[in-house]
Structures are given as structure tokens and as C-alpha cells.
């Protein structure tokens with residue numbers, strides 16, 4: 001056989017469209033997808049023939065299997081781009097993997113509101129137009145102790161709205177030690193600039209004193225801003241001005257104090273063996289005027305930026321045209337209301353909000369979970385050394401950066417495959433599994449894998465170990 005013969009063997013598009021395997025696909029998928037897959041596979045084939053200078057028989061076999069290859073391509077092309085994945089990294093609020101999972105009641109509510117009409121902006125009692133913010137305002141007040149609340153797209157936009165409303169063309173005084181960058185695209189100075197506030201940084205990187213704020217206050221001052229330095233800590237010779245003190249300075253000079261607290265913790269998690277993270281309630285009790293936080297970090301709800309505080313300021317924000325541009329949608333409101341309702345009983349919150357549940361999961365439970373997964377994986381009889389090991393999980397999302405939560409992980413040391421290939425195959429599995437590679441072993445942290453996902457993990461391992469391990 002020679003190249004010329006191979007080129008002649010390339011089937012025409014019309015021929016392929018009459019192949020039984022392809023006809024079967026036509027019942028399930030749009031014609032454009034099918035034509036695209038055919039063209040893509042034919043291009044690939046032409047390229048293979050062009051490049052080849054031996055082993056023409058192999059290419060002949062390849063041509064024979066073309067309809068199957070096209071069918072596979074069609075199925076792949078039709079897969080959703082956004083997929084559910086299994087998080088085996090142990091990082092709970094994993095920004096790349098969608099941060100918080102919703103509680104069951106929140107998921108149900110979102111589906112309900114998605115399928116039917118709702119009173120999103122309709123006051124059922126009065127029979128006239130209502131406010132979308134009304135659905136969560138009262139609950140937020142009850143839980144945090146704040147006078148009033150508004151919820152926007154995310155915490156970055158919340159900070160922007162606060163500054164744009166209270167400090168546009170005015171000076172916002174912030175400690176130099178708090179001019180932080182949080183996860184790539186949120187930089188405090190940049191957000192301040194966008195909002196139209198004039199940044200005035202006081203103090204030094206490691207130390208800021210009360211006088212630093214006091215000396216900077218003048219008639220141009222809009223707010224005193226405090227930013228929780230979520231994802232980093234300065235250790236050693238440091239000093240910052242506490243909330244109580246800052247609130248006192250603000251009152252004395254008639255300047256509102258606003259805080260970006262980041263993670264939005266509503267329960268004192270130190271009771272459950274975690275590092276103390278400042279709670280929203282503590283800031284409200286300290287008398288802070290306005291406070292903002294994320295809905296999908298440690299709060300464990302949907303992506304949102306929650307602003308709570310004094311009514312006179314929140315009312316101004318509601319009138320700011322920016323609010324319309326960053327407003328939340330009905331799905332967020334549905335999920336947030338249900339999540340917040342769970343907080344009315346702390347025990348319920350701990351047990352039913354996935355983020356909090358995973359963060360407070362005790363070592364005994366983790367041991368049970370790891371034993372169960374270990375048993376299932378060893379039953380597979382794969383070519384690997386498998387062990388249960390002590391490891392550490394992280395909260396993630398910029399919360400509690402210094403906390404290392406003791407956890408249990410399944411450690412897999414493949415015998416005939418390098419660990420990077422194993423990691424890649426699991427990541428590219430039809431239900432992607434995101435794992436951690438550590439010192440030539442693959443780790444599955446059971447903290448962030450739910451028991452209902454075990455079956456998929458085991459199936460995936462069985463499949464990827466069965467594949468030939470030569471090249472990919």
C-alpha cells in the first residue's frame with residue numbers, strides 16, 4: 001500500500017452521513033455538531049496521512065474506525081463546558097472549583113424559583129411593586145444585629161458601592177498594612193480608585209496607630225476603611241488599630257467607619273476547634289457603620305456581596321445608580337434566603353451548610369470516611385500502593401490562611417505510571433476528579449469528597465489504571 005491509495009480511501013462527508021453509526025448519532029445530536037465532528041476527524045486523518053512515511057497498514061485500520069472516532073467526537077463536542085467535578089484537594093472554599101456548595105434546601109429553592117414565577121419584586125400583601133432586597137433584609141438583621149442590609153453581585157462590588165456612595169471624590173483613609181490583594185483580581189487600591197474615592201493610606205506596612213488616622217482626618221474625609229487582610233498575615237513587630245478604637249475615632253470626628261470583612265463568618269468557629277475569624281456580629285457590636293462580606297466563602301451560600309449596617313447609609317446605597325448595575329438575580333436571592341434561614345439555629349447551620357460542615361468535620365468522622373474509601377479502592381486491585389495518611393486541609397478563599405486542619409487522605413503511589421499522568425487522567429475523566437500531588441504520590445483528601453461521590457472516584461480509578469500506561 002502507498003500514500004496515494006490511502007488518500008483515495010478517505011471517505012466523503014456524504015458517505016459518512018450514511019454510515020449506520022453516524023445515523024444513530026443524528027437522532028440525538030444537532031446536524032451542525034455532526035458535520036463539524038466529521039470535518040474535524042477528516043482533517044486529522046489527512047494530516048496523519050501527509051505526515052506518515054511508514055506503517056500504512058495502521059492508517060488503514062484507522063480509516064476503518066473513523067465512524068467510531070467521529071461518534072466519540074460528537075458526544076464530546078456536545079458535553080457541557082461547565083461540569084460538576086469532584087474536589088479531592090481538601091481545600092474547602094476552592095475559588096477555582098466554585099467556592100461554596102449550597103445546602104440542600106437552597107438548591108431546592110433555586111430550582112423552584114427557576115421553574116415558576118416568583119414575587120421577586122412584588123409585594124404580595126399590598127398587591128403592588130416590591131423590592132428584591134426585602135426577601136433577605138429582615139433575616140440579615142436578625143442574624144447579624146444590623147439595622148439594615150442590601151445584597152449585590154459579590155463582595156468586590158459591595159466594596160465599590162460602599163465607597164462610591166460614602167466617599168466619592170472624598171478621601172477614604174485606610175491603613176497601609178491593609179492595602180492588600182485578594183486572589184488575583186481584587187486589589188484594595190484598584191477597587192478604591194474605580195469607586196471614585198481618593199485613597200489616603202496611613203501608617204506603615206507593619207504598624208498603624210490611632211494618631212495616624214486622627215492626623216489624616218480633615219473636611220475632605222469620606223470614610224475610615226478597615227480591610228480584613230484575609231489571605232496574609234504579618235508576623236512579629238506589628239500593630240493595628242482595633243475596631244472599637246477605630247469606631248471611637250470615627251464618632252469623635254463624625255466620619256463613618258466601614259469594613260470589608262471578607263469571609264462573612266456568622267458563627268464563632270473557634271468553638272469548633274478552628275482559628276478565631278472575626279465574625280460579622282462582632283463588628284456590628286463594635287458599632288461599625290457599614291460592613292461587607294462575601295456570600296460564598298465561609299458563609300456557605302451563593303456568590304453575593306452582603307452589606308449590613310446603619311439604615312441611613314444603606315438607604316443611600318439603594319438610591320445609587322451603581323446598585324442597578326451590580327444587582328443580584330433571583331437565584332441568588334433564593335439560595336441566600338434559604339442559607340440564612342439555616343443560621344437561625346447554629347446546630348442546624350453546622351450540620352446542613354456544606355462549607356461549615358466540612359470545615360468543622362472532626363477527625364473521627366474523617367477517619368471513618370477514609371476507611372470506607374480505602375476499602376473500596378483496595379478492592380479494585382490496581383497496580384498501586386495505597387495507604388491512609390495524615391494530611392492537612394485548608395479553608396481556602398482567603399480565609400484563615402494560617403489554619404491547617406488535620407485530615408485523612410488516601411495516598412496512591414502508582415507502580416507502572418508516573419503520578420503526573422495519573423493526576424491528569426483523573427482530571428480528564430468524564431466526571432473530572434481534582435486531586436493533589438505530593439512528593440510523587442497522589443492524595444485524595446476525604447474532607448471535601450462526599451460519600452455519595454465515592455462510587456465515581458472508585459470507577460474512575462478502575463478506568464484510568466486499566467488504560468495502557470505508555471503514552472498520552
Ligand SMILES: *Cc1c(COP(=O)(O)O)cnc(C)c1O
Nearest residue numbers: 154155156182228230262294398
Ligand atoms: C474575598 C475577598 C474579597 C472579594 O470578594 P468576592 O466576593 O470574591 O468579590 C474582598 N475583600 C476581602 C477582604 C476578601 O477576602
